Amino acid sequence: MAQTLALPLGRATREAYGDALLVLGTVNPDVVVIDADLAKSTFSWTFGKQFPDRFFNIGIQEANMVGVASGLASSGKIPFISSFAAFVLCKGFDQLRMGAAYPRLNVKVAGSHGGISIGEDGVSQQSVEDVALACALPGFVVCVPADEHAMRAAVHAAAAHDGPVYLRLGRPKAPIVHEPAVPFAFGKAIQLRDGDALTIVANGLLVSEALLAAEELSAHGIEARVLDMHTVKPLDREAIARAARETEALVVAEEHLHHGGLGSAVAQAASLAAPVPIEYVDLGDQYAESGKPGDLMKKYGMTAAAIVAAAQRVIARR
Protein backbone atom coordinates (compact mmCIF):
# COMPACT_ATOMS: atom_id res chain seq x y z
CA MET A 1 0.00 0.00 0.00
CA ALA A 2 1.29 3.46 -0.88
CA GLN A 3 2.20 5.14 2.40
CA THR A 4 2.12 8.76 1.35
CA LEU A 5 0.45 9.86 4.55
CA ALA A 6 2.83 10.18 7.46
CA LEU A 7 1.13 9.99 10.83
CA PRO A 8 3.69 10.50 13.59
CA LEU A 9 3.37 8.22 16.60
CA GLY A 10 2.26 10.08 19.69
CA ARG A 11 1.86 8.96 23.26
CA ALA A 12 -0.35 6.04 24.10
CA THR A 13 -3.85 7.21 25.02
CA ARG A 14 -3.32 5.65 28.49
CA GLU A 15 -0.33 7.95 28.99
CA ALA A 16 -2.44 10.91 27.92
CA TYR A 17 -5.04 9.80 30.48
CA GLY A 18 -2.40 10.18 33.20
CA ASP A 19 -1.31 13.57 31.83
CA ALA A 20 -4.86 14.86 31.91
CA LEU A 21 -5.60 13.52 35.40
CA LEU A 22 -2.60 15.42 36.69
CA VAL A 23 -3.98 18.68 35.30
CA LEU A 24 -7.47 17.88 36.58
CA GLY A 25 -6.15 17.16 40.04
CA THR A 26 -4.67 20.63 40.20
CA VAL A 27 -7.79 22.46 39.08
CA ASN A 28 -10.47 20.31 40.70
CA PRO A 29 -10.11 19.24 44.34
CA ASP A 30 -13.14 16.94 44.03
CA VAL A 31 -11.39 14.64 41.59
CA VAL A 32 -10.49 11.36 43.29
CA VAL A 33 -8.67 8.53 41.51
CA ILE A 34 -8.91 4.81 42.25
CA ASP A 35 -7.03 1.96 40.63
CA ALA A 36 -7.06 -1.81 41.12
CA ASP A 37 -3.36 -2.75 41.08
CA LEU A 38 -2.73 -1.57 37.56
CA ALA A 39 -1.86 2.04 38.35
CA LYS A 40 1.45 1.85 36.52
CA SER A 41 -0.20 0.38 33.45
CA THR A 42 -3.19 2.74 33.32
CA PHE A 43 -1.00 5.74 34.21
CA SER A 44 -3.34 6.69 37.03
CA TRP A 45 -0.13 6.54 39.06
CA THR A 46 0.79 9.89 37.47
CA PHE A 47 -2.01 11.37 39.60
CA GLY A 48 -1.26 9.13 42.57
CA LYS A 49 2.29 10.41 42.96
CA GLN A 50 1.15 14.03 42.95
CA PHE A 51 -2.03 13.70 45.00
CA PRO A 52 -1.53 10.74 47.36
CA ASP A 53 -4.43 11.83 49.58
CA ARG A 54 -6.90 11.61 46.74
CA PHE A 55 -5.55 8.39 45.26
CA PHE A 56 -6.54 4.89 46.33
CA ASN A 57 -4.84 1.81 44.94
CA ILE A 58 -7.44 -0.55 46.26
CA GLY A 59 -5.79 -3.78 45.13
CA ILE A 60 -7.02 -6.51 42.83
CA GLN A 61 -10.76 -6.00 43.34
CA GLU A 62 -12.46 -4.30 40.45
CA ALA A 63 -16.06 -4.84 41.58
CA ASN A 64 -15.32 -3.34 44.98
CA MET A 65 -13.63 -0.40 43.26
CA VAL A 66 -16.79 0.40 41.30
CA GLY A 67 -18.91 0.24 44.44
CA VAL A 68 -16.52 2.55 46.29
CA ALA A 69 -16.70 4.99 43.39
CA SER A 70 -20.47 4.90 43.61
CA GLY A 71 -20.28 5.96 47.25
CA LEU A 72 -17.72 8.66 46.57
CA ALA A 73 -19.87 10.07 43.76
CA SER A 74 -22.95 9.99 46.00
CA SER A 75 -21.03 12.11 48.49
CA GLY A 76 -20.04 14.74 45.96
CA LYS A 77 -16.68 13.51 44.68
CA ILE A 78 -15.76 12.93 41.05
CA PRO A 79 -14.15 9.50 41.03
CA PHE A 80 -12.04 8.43 38.06
CA ILE A 81 -11.52 4.68 38.33
CA SER A 82 -9.20 2.65 36.19
CA SER A 83 -8.08 -0.88 35.48
CA PHE A 84 -7.83 -2.94 32.34
CA ALA A 85 -11.10 -2.54 30.46
CA ALA A 86 -11.63 -6.29 30.49
CA PHE A 87 -11.59 -6.37 34.28
CA VAL A 88 -13.39 -3.20 35.30
CA LEU A 89 -16.29 -3.74 32.91
CA CYS A 90 -16.64 -7.50 33.14
CA LYS A 91 -16.07 -7.85 36.87
CA GLY A 92 -17.70 -4.57 37.79
CA PHE A 93 -20.70 -4.72 35.49
CA ASP A 94 -23.47 -5.18 38.04
CA GLN A 95 -21.86 -2.56 40.25
CA LEU A 96 -21.74 -0.21 37.26
CA ARG A 97 -25.37 -0.98 36.54
CA MET A 98 -26.68 -0.49 40.07
CA GLY A 99 -24.08 1.94 41.39
CA ALA A 100 -23.46 4.24 38.45
CA ALA A 101 -25.91 3.91 35.56
CA TYR A 102 -29.22 3.45 37.38
CA PRO A 103 -28.68 6.32 39.86
CA ARG A 104 -26.92 8.35 37.09
CA LEU A 105 -23.93 9.02 39.29
CA ASN A 106 -20.85 10.95 38.40
CA VAL A 107 -18.59 7.91 38.04
CA LYS A 108 -15.87 8.09 35.38
CA VAL A 109 -14.55 4.75 34.25
CA ALA A 110 -11.27 4.41 32.39
CA GLY A 111 -10.73 1.00 30.82
CA SER A 112 -7.20 0.57 29.62
CA HIS A 113 -5.75 -2.00 27.23
CA GLY A 114 -8.76 -1.83 24.98
CA GLY A 115 -8.73 -4.05 21.92
CA ILE A 116 -6.27 -6.70 20.75
CA SER A 117 -3.44 -4.27 20.05
CA ILE A 118 -2.20 -4.96 23.59
CA GLY A 119 -0.53 -7.95 21.97
CA GLU A 120 1.33 -10.72 23.76
CA ASP A 121 -0.68 -10.99 27.00
CA GLY A 122 -3.49 -12.57 25.00
CA VAL A 123 -7.23 -12.91 25.32
CA SER A 124 -7.67 -12.63 29.09
CA GLN A 125 -6.29 -9.09 29.02
CA GLN A 126 -7.67 -8.04 25.60
CA SER A 127 -10.89 -6.11 25.97
CA VAL A 128 -13.05 -6.65 22.91
CA GLU A 129 -16.51 -6.25 24.42
CA ASP A 130 -16.13 -3.18 26.65
CA VAL A 131 -17.85 -0.76 24.27
CA ALA A 132 -20.87 -3.07 23.96
CA LEU A 133 -21.07 -3.47 27.72
CA ALA A 134 -20.72 0.24 28.40
CA CYS A 135 -23.29 1.08 25.73
CA ALA A 136 -25.70 -1.29 27.47
CA LEU A 137 -25.63 0.98 30.54
CA PRO A 138 -28.35 3.65 30.16
CA GLY A 139 -27.07 7.19 30.51
CA PHE A 140 -23.40 6.32 30.09
CA VAL A 141 -21.29 8.37 27.71
CA VAL A 142 -19.05 5.90 25.86
CA CYS A 143 -15.92 7.31 24.28
CA VAL A 144 -12.98 5.77 22.41
CA PRO A 145 -10.42 8.52 21.69
CA ALA A 146 -8.01 8.04 18.81
CA ASP A 147 -4.91 9.85 19.97
CA GLU A 148 -3.30 11.65 22.88
CA HIS A 149 -4.87 15.01 22.05
CA ALA A 150 -8.38 13.60 21.86
CA MET A 151 -7.79 11.60 25.06
CA ARG A 152 -6.72 14.65 27.07
CA ALA A 153 -9.75 16.54 25.80
CA ALA A 154 -12.00 13.58 26.63
CA VAL A 155 -10.76 13.39 30.21
CA HIS A 156 -11.55 17.07 30.74
CA ALA A 157 -14.93 16.63 29.06
CA ALA A 158 -15.62 13.66 31.33
CA ALA A 159 -14.87 15.73 34.42
CA ALA A 160 -17.12 18.54 33.18
CA HIS A 161 -19.95 16.17 32.23
CA ASP A 162 -22.56 15.52 34.92
CA GLY A 163 -23.08 11.75 34.78
CA PRO A 164 -21.34 8.46 34.18
CA VAL A 165 -18.69 8.21 31.47
CA TYR A 166 -16.68 5.34 30.02
CA LEU A 167 -13.34 6.08 28.35
CA ARG A 168 -11.43 3.38 26.52
CA LEU A 169 -7.65 3.71 26.79
CA GLY A 170 -5.15 1.98 24.52
CA ARG A 171 -1.82 0.37 25.30
CA PRO A 172 0.35 1.11 22.23
CA LYS A 173 1.65 4.47 21.09
CA ALA A 174 -1.10 5.96 18.97
CA PRO A 175 -0.57 7.80 15.67
CA ILE A 176 -1.43 11.48 15.91
CA VAL A 177 -4.56 12.26 13.90
CA HIS A 178 -5.68 15.48 15.60
CA GLU A 179 -4.34 18.94 16.27
CA PRO A 180 -3.31 19.58 19.88
CA ALA A 181 -6.31 21.92 20.20
CA VAL A 182 -8.74 19.42 18.74
CA PRO A 183 -12.33 20.72 18.84
CA PHE A 184 -13.70 17.97 21.07
CA ALA A 185 -17.16 17.45 22.48
CA PHE A 186 -18.89 14.20 23.44
CA GLY A 187 -21.37 13.21 20.77
CA LYS A 188 -19.80 15.32 18.01
CA ALA A 189 -17.95 13.45 15.30
CA ILE A 190 -14.77 15.00 13.97
CA GLN A 191 -14.46 15.02 10.20
CA LEU A 192 -10.84 14.47 9.23
CA ARG A 193 -11.26 14.31 5.48
CA ASP A 194 -14.06 14.84 3.00
CA GLY A 195 -15.15 12.77 0.03
CA ASP A 196 -18.27 11.80 -1.84
CA ALA A 197 -17.82 8.11 -2.65
CA LEU A 198 -18.28 6.73 0.86
CA THR A 199 -17.76 7.58 4.52
CA ILE A 200 -15.42 5.67 6.79
CA VAL A 201 -16.59 5.91 10.40
CA ALA A 202 -13.93 4.84 12.87
CA ASN A 203 -12.72 5.29 16.40
CA GLY A 204 -9.64 4.52 18.49
CA LEU A 205 -6.66 3.11 16.65
CA LEU A 206 -8.77 2.48 13.56
CA VAL A 207 -8.98 6.23 12.85
CA SER A 208 -5.39 6.32 11.65
CA GLU A 209 -6.00 3.17 9.60
CA ALA A 210 -9.05 4.88 8.10
CA LEU A 211 -6.93 7.85 7.06
CA LEU A 212 -4.36 5.56 5.45
CA ALA A 213 -7.15 3.68 3.69
CA ALA A 214 -8.67 6.93 2.41
CA GLU A 215 -5.29 7.93 1.01
CA GLU A 216 -5.02 4.60 -0.80
CA LEU A 217 -8.57 4.84 -2.12
CA SER A 218 -7.87 8.37 -3.34
CA ALA A 219 -4.98 7.04 -5.40
CA HIS A 220 -7.62 4.95 -7.17
CA GLY A 221 -9.89 7.92 -7.67
CA ILE A 222 -12.21 7.07 -4.77
CA GLU A 223 -12.67 9.93 -2.32
CA ALA A 224 -13.73 8.91 1.17
CA ARG A 225 -15.02 11.04 3.98
CA VAL A 226 -13.42 10.04 7.28
CA LEU A 227 -15.18 10.61 10.59
CA ASP A 228 -13.56 10.10 13.98
CA MET A 229 -16.60 8.83 15.84
CA HIS A 230 -14.94 8.94 19.25
CA THR A 231 -18.27 8.93 21.07
CA VAL A 232 -20.25 5.76 20.49
CA LYS A 233 -22.97 6.91 22.86
CA PRO A 234 -24.58 9.37 22.49
CA LEU A 235 -23.84 8.86 18.80
CA ASP A 236 -23.63 11.84 16.47
CA ARG A 237 -26.72 10.76 14.55
CA GLU A 238 -26.69 13.90 12.48
CA ALA A 239 -23.22 13.20 11.16
CA ILE A 240 -24.27 9.67 10.26
CA ALA A 241 -27.45 10.90 8.57
CA ARG A 242 -25.46 13.43 6.54
CA ALA A 243 -22.83 10.86 5.61
CA ALA A 244 -25.49 8.37 4.54
CA ARG A 245 -27.33 10.93 2.44
CA GLU A 246 -24.30 12.60 0.91
CA THR A 247 -21.99 9.61 0.33
CA GLU A 248 -24.54 6.77 0.16
CA ALA A 249 -22.20 4.14 1.58
CA LEU A 250 -20.58 3.57 4.96
CA VAL A 251 -17.70 1.55 6.32
CA VAL A 252 -17.45 1.28 10.09
CA ALA A 253 -14.06 0.35 11.56
CA GLU A 254 -13.37 -0.42 15.21
CA GLU A 255 -11.15 -2.61 17.38
CA HIS A 256 -14.01 -4.51 18.97
CA LEU A 257 -16.34 -7.45 18.53
CA HIS A 258 -18.84 -7.15 15.71
CA HIS A 259 -21.84 -7.08 18.01
CA GLY A 260 -22.74 -4.12 20.15
CA GLY A 261 -20.00 -1.65 19.30
CA LEU A 262 -19.66 1.29 16.94
CA GLY A 263 -20.88 -0.78 13.98
CA SER A 264 -24.16 -1.61 15.69
CA ALA A 265 -24.66 1.99 16.76
CA VAL A 266 -23.98 3.38 13.29
CA ALA A 267 -26.26 0.80 11.66
CA GLN A 268 -29.10 1.75 13.99
CA ALA A 269 -28.64 5.44 13.28
CA ALA A 270 -28.37 4.94 9.53
CA SER A 271 -31.42 2.68 9.44
CA LEU A 272 -33.47 5.49 10.93
CA ALA A 273 -32.04 8.31 8.84
CA ALA A 274 -31.18 6.95 5.42
CA PRO A 275 -30.63 3.23 4.93
CA VAL A 276 -27.51 2.72 2.81
CA PRO A 277 -25.10 -0.20 2.37
CA ILE A 278 -22.72 -0.59 5.29
CA GLU A 279 -19.64 -2.78 5.62
CA TYR A 280 -17.86 -3.54 8.86
CA VAL A 281 -14.22 -3.86 9.83
CA ASP A 282 -13.95 -5.40 13.30
CA LEU A 283 -12.95 -8.57 15.15
CA GLY A 284 -16.12 -10.43 14.21
CA ASP A 285 -17.56 -12.89 16.69
CA GLN A 286 -14.42 -14.43 18.18
CA TYR A 287 -11.52 -13.87 20.55
CA ALA A 288 -8.00 -13.28 19.29
CA GLU A 289 -4.75 -14.66 20.79
CA SER A 290 -1.25 -13.69 21.86
CA GLY A 291 1.06 -12.10 19.33
CA LYS A 292 2.73 -8.88 18.28
CA PRO A 293 0.15 -6.08 18.02
CA GLY A 294 0.74 -5.43 14.32
CA ASP A 295 0.58 -9.13 13.46
CA LEU A 296 -2.66 -9.51 15.38
CA MET A 297 -4.32 -6.52 13.76
CA LYS A 298 -3.39 -7.98 10.39
CA LYS A 299 -4.46 -11.55 11.13
CA TYR A 300 -7.78 -10.39 12.56
CA GLY A 301 -8.44 -7.96 9.76
CA MET A 302 -8.38 -4.53 11.40
CA THR A 303 -6.02 -2.64 9.10
CA ALA A 304 -6.09 0.02 6.40
CA ALA A 305 -6.02 -2.78 3.83
CA ALA A 306 -9.14 -4.33 5.36
CA ILE A 307 -10.85 -0.92 5.24
CA VAL A 308 -9.93 -0.48 1.58
CA ALA A 309 -11.39 -3.90 0.79
CA ALA A 310 -14.56 -3.06 2.73
CA ALA A 311 -14.82 0.24 0.86
CA GLN A 312 -14.65 -1.56 -2.46
CA ARG A 313 -17.33 -3.98 -1.35
CA VAL A 314 -19.65 -1.27 -0.12
CA ILE A 315 -19.29 0.79 -3.27
CA ALA A 316 -20.13 -2.28 -5.35
CA ARG A 317 -23.32 -2.66 -3.31
CA ARG A 318 -24.38 0.95 -3.69
Next chain:
Amino acid sequence: MTAAPAAVSVAELEEIARTLRCHVLRMIAAANSGHPGGSLSATEIVCALYFGGVLRHDPAQPLWPDRDRFILSKGHGVPVLYAALAERGYFDVEELWTLRQIDSRMQGHPVQGVTPGIEASTGSLGQGLSIGIGHALAARLDGRDYHTFVLMGDGECQEGQVWEAAMTAGNYRLGSLTAIVDANKFQLDGPVDAINSLAPLDAKFAAFGWRVIEVDGHDIAAVVDALQQARAGTDAPTCIIAHTVKGKGVSFMEHNNEFHGKAPTAEQLAAALESLS
Protein backbone atom coordinates in the same frame (compact mmCIF):
# COMPACT_ATOMS: atom_id res chain seq x y z
CA MET B 1 0.73 -44.12 33.56
CA THR B 2 -2.22 -44.43 35.92
CA ALA B 3 -0.64 -43.45 39.20
CA ALA B 4 1.48 -40.62 40.45
CA PRO B 5 4.97 -40.83 38.97
CA ALA B 6 7.47 -42.23 41.44
CA ALA B 7 8.93 -39.64 43.71
CA VAL B 8 12.48 -38.63 42.99
CA SER B 9 15.19 -37.50 45.38
CA VAL B 10 15.39 -34.01 46.77
CA ALA B 11 18.60 -33.40 44.85
CA GLU B 12 16.94 -34.47 41.63
CA LEU B 13 13.94 -32.25 42.35
CA GLU B 14 16.23 -29.30 42.96
CA GLU B 15 17.91 -29.99 39.65
CA ILE B 16 14.54 -30.12 37.87
CA ALA B 17 13.53 -26.85 39.52
CA ARG B 18 16.71 -25.29 38.14
CA THR B 19 15.83 -26.55 34.67
CA LEU B 20 12.31 -25.12 34.96
CA ARG B 21 13.73 -21.75 36.01
CA CYS B 22 16.08 -21.71 33.01
CA HIS B 23 13.18 -22.55 30.69
CA VAL B 24 11.07 -19.77 32.22
CA LEU B 25 13.78 -17.18 31.67
CA ARG B 26 14.56 -18.34 28.13
CA MET B 27 10.88 -18.36 27.17
CA ILE B 28 10.17 -14.90 28.52
CA ALA B 29 13.35 -13.49 27.00
CA ALA B 30 12.48 -15.02 23.63
CA ALA B 31 8.96 -13.54 23.82
CA ASN B 32 10.39 -10.27 25.10
CA SER B 33 7.37 -10.09 27.38
CA GLY B 34 5.89 -11.98 30.28
CA HIS B 35 6.06 -12.27 34.05
CA PRO B 36 9.29 -13.73 35.45
CA GLY B 37 8.78 -12.86 39.13
CA GLY B 38 5.67 -14.90 39.79
CA SER B 39 6.89 -17.90 37.77
CA LEU B 40 10.14 -18.05 39.69
CA SER B 41 8.40 -17.81 43.07
CA ALA B 42 6.11 -20.71 42.13
CA THR B 43 8.80 -22.98 40.69
CA GLU B 44 9.20 -25.38 43.64
CA ILE B 45 5.42 -25.62 44.01
CA VAL B 46 4.93 -26.60 40.36
CA CYS B 47 8.01 -28.83 40.43
CA ALA B 48 6.77 -30.67 43.53
CA LEU B 49 3.33 -31.21 41.98
CA TYR B 50 4.55 -32.59 38.67
CA PHE B 51 7.84 -34.26 39.66
CA GLY B 52 7.52 -34.92 43.38
CA GLY B 53 5.07 -37.79 43.10
CA VAL B 54 2.08 -35.63 44.05
CA LEU B 55 -0.14 -35.27 40.97
CA ARG B 56 -1.73 -38.37 39.49
CA HIS B 57 -1.72 -37.66 35.79
CA ASP B 58 -0.92 -39.06 32.37
CA PRO B 59 0.66 -36.79 29.77
CA ALA B 60 -0.56 -39.13 27.04
CA GLN B 61 -4.16 -38.63 28.20
CA PRO B 62 -4.50 -35.01 29.35
CA LEU B 63 -8.24 -35.43 29.84
CA TRP B 64 -8.11 -38.79 31.66
CA PRO B 65 -11.21 -38.55 33.92
CA ASP B 66 -9.36 -39.76 37.03
CA ARG B 67 -6.46 -37.35 36.73
CA ASP B 68 -5.75 -34.93 39.52
CA ARG B 69 -6.57 -31.41 38.47
CA PHE B 70 -4.12 -28.54 38.70
CA ILE B 71 -5.58 -25.12 38.05
CA LEU B 72 -3.20 -22.20 37.73
CA SER B 73 -5.42 -19.41 38.94
CA LYS B 74 -2.56 -16.87 38.82
CA GLY B 75 -2.46 -17.32 35.06
CA HIS B 76 0.39 -14.89 34.46
CA GLY B 77 2.69 -17.48 36.04
CA VAL B 78 2.05 -19.87 33.17
CA PRO B 79 5.64 -20.04 31.86
CA VAL B 80 6.65 -22.28 34.77
CA LEU B 81 3.64 -24.51 34.13
CA TYR B 82 4.40 -24.78 30.41
CA ALA B 83 7.98 -25.66 31.34
CA ALA B 84 6.81 -28.44 33.67
CA LEU B 85 4.26 -29.76 31.16
CA ALA B 86 6.92 -29.86 28.45
CA GLU B 87 9.42 -31.63 30.71
CA ARG B 88 6.66 -34.10 31.62
CA GLY B 89 6.02 -34.78 27.94
CA TYR B 90 2.70 -33.04 27.29
CA PHE B 91 4.40 -31.36 24.32
CA ASP B 92 7.85 -30.77 22.97
CA VAL B 93 10.28 -28.55 24.88
CA GLU B 94 10.98 -26.77 21.59
CA GLU B 95 7.42 -25.42 21.63
CA LEU B 96 8.29 -23.40 24.74
CA TRP B 97 10.30 -20.94 22.68
CA THR B 98 7.14 -19.90 20.79
CA LEU B 99 5.68 -18.39 23.96
CA ARG B 100 3.36 -15.45 23.21
CA GLN B 101 3.91 -15.64 19.45
CA ILE B 102 1.09 -15.60 16.98
CA ASP B 103 -0.34 -19.04 16.11
CA SER B 104 1.37 -20.63 19.15
CA ARG B 105 -0.26 -22.89 21.73
CA MET B 106 1.93 -21.19 24.31
CA GLN B 107 -0.54 -18.37 24.93
CA GLY B 108 0.44 -15.52 27.25
CA HIS B 109 -2.06 -16.78 29.82
CA PRO B 110 -3.46 -20.33 30.12
CA VAL B 111 -6.13 -21.34 27.62
CA GLN B 112 -8.26 -24.41 28.20
CA GLY B 113 -8.68 -26.61 25.15
CA VAL B 114 -5.68 -25.15 23.35
CA THR B 115 -2.67 -26.37 25.33
CA PRO B 116 -2.58 -29.98 26.56
CA GLY B 117 -2.52 -30.09 30.34
CA ILE B 118 -4.12 -26.70 30.87
CA GLU B 119 -7.29 -27.17 32.92
CA ALA B 120 -8.78 -23.68 32.90
CA SER B 121 -8.55 -20.38 31.04
CA THR B 122 -7.18 -17.92 33.53
CA GLY B 123 -5.44 -14.56 33.52
CA SER B 124 -8.36 -12.68 34.98
CA LEU B 125 -7.38 -13.15 38.60
CA GLY B 126 -9.64 -14.56 41.26
CA GLN B 127 -11.51 -17.25 39.36
CA GLY B 128 -9.56 -20.50 39.74
CA LEU B 129 -10.72 -21.55 43.20
CA SER B 130 -14.36 -21.52 42.12
CA ILE B 131 -13.50 -23.71 39.13
CA GLY B 132 -11.65 -26.03 41.51
CA ILE B 133 -14.80 -26.34 43.62
CA GLY B 134 -16.66 -27.45 40.51
CA HIS B 135 -14.12 -30.20 39.82
CA ALA B 136 -14.22 -31.31 43.45
CA LEU B 137 -18.02 -31.45 43.44
CA ALA B 138 -17.96 -33.44 40.19
CA ALA B 139 -15.56 -35.92 41.82
CA ARG B 140 -17.97 -36.29 44.72
CA LEU B 141 -20.94 -36.78 42.37
CA ASP B 142 -19.10 -39.31 40.21
CA GLY B 143 -17.48 -41.16 43.08
CA ARG B 144 -13.99 -40.45 41.76
CA ASP B 145 -11.00 -40.05 44.03
CA TYR B 146 -8.99 -37.42 42.16
CA HIS B 147 -7.70 -34.36 43.97
CA THR B 148 -7.95 -30.77 42.79
CA PHE B 149 -5.16 -28.25 43.40
CA VAL B 150 -5.50 -24.53 42.73
CA LEU B 151 -2.53 -22.15 42.79
CA MET B 152 -3.23 -18.51 43.55
CA GLY B 153 -1.13 -15.42 44.13
CA ASP B 154 -1.31 -13.58 47.43
CA GLY B 155 -2.31 -10.38 45.65
CA GLU B 156 -4.94 -12.40 43.84
CA CYS B 157 -6.54 -13.17 47.21
CA GLN B 158 -7.75 -9.55 47.30
CA GLU B 159 -10.46 -10.56 44.83
CA GLY B 160 -13.83 -11.06 46.52
CA GLN B 161 -14.53 -14.20 44.50
CA VAL B 162 -11.67 -15.96 46.28
CA TRP B 163 -13.53 -15.53 49.57
CA GLU B 164 -16.87 -16.58 48.12
CA ALA B 165 -15.10 -19.75 47.01
CA ALA B 166 -13.33 -20.14 50.35
CA MET B 167 -16.66 -19.94 52.17
CA THR B 168 -18.27 -22.44 49.79
CA ALA B 169 -15.45 -25.00 49.87
CA GLY B 170 -15.36 -24.81 53.66
CA ASN B 171 -19.10 -25.25 54.04
CA TYR B 172 -19.18 -28.08 51.50
CA ARG B 173 -16.32 -29.80 53.38
CA LEU B 174 -14.41 -30.31 50.15
CA GLY B 175 -11.52 -32.40 51.43
CA SER B 176 -10.46 -33.17 47.86
CA LEU B 177 -9.67 -29.51 47.20
CA THR B 178 -6.38 -27.79 47.99
CA ALA B 179 -5.61 -24.13 47.54
CA ILE B 180 -1.96 -23.15 47.39
CA VAL B 181 -1.10 -19.50 47.91
CA ASP B 182 2.20 -18.40 46.40
CA ALA B 183 2.80 -15.85 49.16
CA ASN B 184 5.63 -13.86 47.60
CA LYS B 185 4.47 -10.65 49.35
CA PHE B 186 4.23 -8.62 46.12
CA GLN B 187 1.54 -7.84 43.58
CA LEU B 188 1.76 -5.71 40.42
CA ASP B 189 2.02 -2.21 41.85
CA GLY B 190 4.01 -3.09 44.99
CA PRO B 191 3.96 -4.98 48.30
CA VAL B 192 0.67 -6.65 49.18
CA ASP B 193 0.82 -5.32 52.74
CA ALA B 194 1.18 -1.73 51.53
CA ILE B 195 -1.66 -1.94 49.01
CA ASN B 196 -4.40 -3.89 50.78
CA SER B 197 -3.12 -6.30 53.40
CA LEU B 198 -4.47 -9.83 53.72
CA ALA B 199 -2.97 -10.48 57.12
CA PRO B 200 -3.65 -12.74 58.87
CA LEU B 201 -4.13 -14.94 55.81
CA ASP B 202 -3.88 -18.21 57.76
CA ALA B 203 -6.57 -17.17 60.22
CA LYS B 204 -8.83 -16.03 57.38
CA PHE B 205 -8.77 -19.42 55.66
CA ALA B 206 -9.06 -21.20 59.02
CA ALA B 207 -12.11 -19.11 59.86
CA PHE B 208 -13.74 -20.32 56.64
CA GLY B 209 -13.28 -23.92 57.72
CA TRP B 210 -10.02 -24.76 55.98
CA ARG B 211 -7.09 -26.76 57.31
CA VAL B 212 -4.08 -24.45 56.92
CA ILE B 213 -0.48 -25.57 56.38
CA GLU B 214 2.33 -23.01 56.18
CA VAL B 215 5.51 -23.95 54.42
CA ASP B 216 8.74 -22.49 53.06
CA GLY B 217 7.80 -22.50 49.39
CA HIS B 218 11.38 -23.00 48.25
CA ASP B 219 12.17 -25.98 50.49
CA ILE B 220 11.18 -28.59 47.96
CA ALA B 221 11.06 -31.48 50.42
CA ALA B 222 8.78 -29.48 52.68
CA VAL B 223 6.57 -28.48 49.74
CA VAL B 224 6.24 -32.10 48.60
CA ASP B 225 5.39 -33.10 52.14
CA ALA B 226 2.71 -30.41 52.48
CA LEU B 227 1.15 -31.31 49.15
CA GLN B 228 1.09 -34.98 50.05
CA GLN B 229 -0.57 -34.22 53.37
CA ALA B 230 -3.12 -32.18 51.47
CA ARG B 231 -3.67 -34.88 48.89
CA ALA B 232 -4.25 -37.45 51.60
CA GLY B 233 -7.23 -35.31 52.43
CA THR B 234 -9.40 -34.78 55.48
CA ASP B 235 -13.01 -33.75 55.49
CA ALA B 236 -11.97 -30.12 55.10
CA PRO B 237 -10.29 -28.33 52.21
CA THR B 238 -6.61 -27.56 52.71
CA CYS B 239 -4.88 -24.24 52.17
CA ILE B 240 -1.12 -24.36 51.81
CA ILE B 241 0.40 -20.95 52.36
CA ALA B 242 3.78 -21.20 50.65
CA HIS B 243 6.09 -18.43 51.77
CA THR B 244 8.12 -17.54 48.73
CA VAL B 245 10.39 -14.91 47.26
CA LYS B 246 9.30 -13.15 44.09
CA GLY B 247 11.94 -13.68 41.43
CA LYS B 248 13.53 -16.52 43.43
CA GLY B 249 16.77 -17.91 42.06
CA VAL B 250 17.94 -14.88 40.12
CA SER B 251 19.78 -12.46 42.37
CA PHE B 252 18.71 -9.28 40.61
CA MET B 253 15.08 -10.38 40.36
CA GLU B 254 14.64 -11.50 43.96
CA HIS B 255 12.47 -9.06 45.93
CA ASN B 256 12.65 -6.77 42.89
CA ASN B 257 9.10 -6.18 41.69
CA GLU B 258 10.36 -4.51 38.54
CA PHE B 259 10.45 -8.04 37.17
CA HIS B 260 6.81 -8.71 37.93
CA GLY B 261 5.97 -8.23 34.28
CA LYS B 262 9.20 -7.41 32.47
CA ALA B 263 11.33 -9.65 30.30
CA PRO B 264 15.06 -9.83 30.91
CA THR B 265 17.31 -8.32 28.26
CA ALA B 266 19.80 -10.58 26.47
CA GLU B 267 22.53 -9.60 28.93
CA GLN B 268 20.24 -10.08 31.92
CA LEU B 269 19.24 -13.49 30.59
CA ALA B 270 22.88 -14.53 30.28
CA ALA B 271 23.60 -13.33 33.82
CA ALA B 272 20.50 -15.05 35.17
CA LEU B 273 21.31 -18.38 33.52
CA GLU B 274 24.87 -18.09 34.80
CA SER B 275 23.69 -17.51 38.36
CA LEU B 276 21.37 -20.52 38.16
CA SER B 277 23.99 -22.93 36.85
